Amino acid sequence: MKNSFKNRFQFLLLGLCGLLLSTTSCQRSSNKFTDKTNTPTQSVKMSDIHSYAKPQEAVVKHISLDLDIVFSAKVLNGTATLTIEAQPDAKKLWLDTKDLVITSISSNDGPMKYTLHPADSVLGSALEIDIQPTYKKIIIAYHTQPSAEAVQWLSPQQTAGKTHPFLFTQGEAILTRSWIPCQDSPGVRVTYDAKIRTNSPDIMALMSASNPTEKAADGVYFFEMKQAIPSYLIALAAGNLEFKGVGIRTGVYAEPATLEKAVYEFAQMEQMVSEAEKLYGTYAWERYDLVVLPPSFPFGGMENPRLTFATPTILAGDRSLTNLVAHELAHSWSGNLVTNATWNDFWLNEGFTVYFERRIMEAIQGADYADMLEVLGHQDLNHTLDDFGRTSPMTCLKLNLAASQNPDDAVSDVAYEKGYFLLRFIESRIGREAMDKFLVAYFARKPFSSLNTEEFLTYLDAQIISKSAGKITLEEVQEWIYKPGLPATCIAVKADRFTAVDAVIAEFKTSKTLAKETTTKWSTYEWLHFLRSLDETTGVETLTKLDATFSLSNSKNSELQFAWYEAAIKNNYTAADVPMKQFIVQTGRRKFIAPLYKLLVEKRGLPYAQAIYKEARGNYHFVATNTIDAMLGVK
Numbered sequence: 255m256k257n258s259f260k261n262r263f264q265f266l267l268l269g270l271c272g273l274l275l276s277t278t279s280c281q282r283s284s285n286k287f288t289d290k291t292n293t294p295t296q297s298v299k300m301s302d303i304h305s306y307a308k309p310q311e312a313v314v315k316h317i318s319l320d321l322d323i324v325f326s327a328k329v330l331n332g333t334a335t336l337t338i339e340a341q342p343d344a345k346k347l348w349l350d351t352k353d354l355v356i357t358s359i360s361s362n363d364g365p366m367k368y369t370l371h372p373a374d375s376v377l378g379s380a381l382e383i384d385i386q387p388t389y390k391k392i393i394i395a396y397h398t399q400p401s402a403e404a405v406q407w408l409s410p411q412q413t414a415g416k417t418h419p420f421l422f423t424q425g426e427a428i429l430t431r432s433w434i435p436c437q438d439s440p441g442v443r444v445t446y447d448a449k450i451r452t453n454s455p456d457i458m459a460l461m462s463a464s465n466p467t468e469k470a471a472d473g474v475y476f477f478e479m480k481q482a483i484p485s486y487l488i489a490l491a492a493g494n495l496e497f498k499g500v501g502i503r504t505g506v507y508a509e510p511a512t513l514e515k516a517v518y519e520f521a522q523m524e525q526m527v528s529e530a531e532k533l534y535g536t537y538a539w540e541r542y543d544l545v546v547l548p549p550s551f552p553f554g555g556m557e558n559p560r561l562t563f564a565t566p567t568i569l570a571g572d573r574s575l576t577n578l579v580a581h582e583l584a585h586s587w588s589g590n591l592v593t594n595a596t597w598n599d600f601w602l603n604e605g606f607t608v609y610f611e612r613r614i615m616e617a618i619q620g621a622d623y624a625d626m627l628e629v630l631g632h633q634d635l636n637h638t639l640d641d642f643g644r645t646s647p648m649t650c651l652k653l654n655l656a657a658s659q660n661p662d663d664a665v666s667d668v669a670y671e672k673g674y675f676l677l678r679f680i681e682s683r684i685g686r687e688a689m690d691k692f693l694v695a696y697f698a699r700k701p702f703s704s705l706n707t708e709e710f711l712t713y714l715d716a717q718i719i720s721k722s723a724g725k726i727t728l729e730e731v732q733e734w735i736y737k738p739g740l741p742a743t744c745i746a747v748k749a750d751r752f753t754a755v756d757a758v759i760a761e762f763k764t765s766k767t768l769a770k771e772t773t774t775k776w777s778t779y780e781w782l783h784f785l786r787s788l789d790e791t792t793g794v795e796t797l798t799k800l801d802a803t804f805s806l807s808n809s810k811n812s813e814l815q816f817a818w819y820e821a822a823i824k825n826n827y828t829a830a831d832v833p834m835k836q837f838i839v840q841t842g843r844r845k846f847i848a849p850l851y852k853l854l855v856e857k858r859g860l861p862y863a864q865a866i867y868k869e870a871r872g873n874y875h876f877v878a879t880n881t882i883d884a885m886l887g888v889k
């Protein structure tokens with residue numbers, strides 16, 4: 255279900271690079287785990303090739319933002335004051351920027367000398383600032399450009415209420431540098447505060463920090479994030495937003511038109527936080543709120559600390575897509591407390607989070623429910639592995655990206671689902687009790703810090719493998735991490751609730767009919783399993799009958815719409831064209847639209863896909879256009 259977009263197109267972008275690399279192993283580094291002749295040593299953290307920062311010389315510890323939101327010019331304008339800690343002999347502070355207009359840089363001693371280096375198309379421009387040992391605070395006056403890649407500026411027409419403009423940022427993976435000059439690496443952490451002026455009494459601002467619950471008459475908002483976080487988690491949203499509490503430390507922000515629906519949908523938030531805490535320890539961020547964004551948000555959800563950013567496409571009306579909330583909440587531990595040191599270690603963020611997400615869903619909905627999520631994830635993983643090819647280096651957990659590769663283009667089900675199945679493999683060998691004890695200790699080991707894959711392996715070896723009396727070996731885990739494909743040690747999956755659907759699917763293949771009574775007890779997931787079984791051979795006639803009985807073309811459940819439109823395109827079932835186009839034009843969620851464009855190119859030809867894209871592109875965030883421009887050959 256998740257990021258299946260990747261298997262269909264990121265492959266195209268990265269496959270070539272992959273072919274140029276070794277096809278049997280992914281990452282070589284001279285430590286205990288890849289060089290068995292070495293004696294175990296403290297692994298040296300790989301530096302982050304996706305950042306120009308040199309935190310070993312001078313590191314930013316705190317960012318204080320003072321920004322004006324200028325909707326009319328699509329500009330954020332103001333200052334970022336950076337508190338730094340420099341080595342005694344440090345002469346330079348190196349920051350990441352992208353498309354920022356820097357107007358001045360000064361310290362407590364007055365104006366400073368700096369160089370903004372030429373821009374790289376992926377990494378942006380290094381900002382090199384001359385520093386003296388006496389400098390503690392550096393004030394950078396700047397403004398963003400309307401094209402800032404992190405920021406999407408929406409017209410009133412692109413919101414639910416159609417009356418006020420909206421703005422949101424998306425930092426992960428390397429986009430924060432397009433709206434804040436910072437050391438934009440997941441291995442560097444800062445605390446932050448902010449003063450944000452929305453310049454309208456109707457526009458509320460929210461951040462991944464302490465948040466208001468009421469609009470401020472003067473449009474001025476203050477924020478504080480006291481825990482140190484990586485820059486990709488600094489986030490801002492502003493629009494005609496209102497708040498409603500769900501539980502004692504949980505609540506929802508949404509436009510007035512959406513708020514009630516959202517509060518209903520996310521009623522289990524409080525319970526999710528307590529189940530998560532029962533599993534892996536105290537929630538470290540005080541409050542857990544969620545903001546529902548306009549449909550152009552390019553992801554399902556983003557784990558901005560204290561405030562998950564979410565797509566409205568999970569508002570199904572029946573709480574059936576709330577595993578996404580469990581997922582983003584789980585990141586409060588895996589990702590936000592314990593962070594991947596570089597984007598090559600991205601699986602540490604997402605694999606652990608999918609495991610944690612499914613444990614929360616199991617606690618709330620039962621094991622039979624979590625089993626369905628697992629089986630769907632297993633299907634996704636297998637499709638992804640087939641698309642990449644099972645010897646592709648892109649199917650290793652530890653990646654080996656070049657600086658010229660945007661880490662976002664390498665995101666795939668591999669990090670999520672192969673990462674998940676590695677943890678399930680470990681669990682299958684040591685038992686759930688030992689697994690949970692290990693995970694509690696893992697999150698408590700060094701909270702608010704980052705680690706790389708090798709440090710994880712060292713820790714796993716010390717805590718589990720070396721004490722397991724051979725139940726699990728280092729070589730087995732290394733195969734999962736450094737070898738492509740899916741190891742034979744992967745657990746078998748099965749969902750009882752799908753076994754019943756499988757019988758229906760088998761029957762349907764010959765009868766070509768599905769009776770309404772058969773499906774009365776089906777949840778979104780049984781439906782999804784059924785819809786995924788439709789292929790090119792199903793035929794227009796059968797789709798017409800299904801549509802007549804179940805109104806699938808007009809489903810209001812985005813996951814079902816997506817699966818149905820895929821089947822419709824595969825079979826040239828043109829009766830679904832109007833709602834399908836509407837879905838593509840209005841939804842900016844990449845995991846839905848990218849595979850649909852890909853399929854449209856295959857089945858209807860490039861011009862057809864390009865025509866829809868022409869209408870839709872203005873609704874999409876950079877993350878989505880960056881992917882789809884490349885797919886459709888658009889400059």
Ligand code: BES
Nearest residue numbers: 256426427553554555556557578581665
């Ligand atoms: N952190 C990711 C979103 C992301 C990934 C942003 C890579 C930038 C680069 C988020 O937690 C996520 O995984 N979202 C999924 C949710 C799903 C797995 C339940 C999504 O958006 O579909």
Ligand code: ZN
Nearest residue numbers: 581585604607
């Ligand atoms: Zn995630």
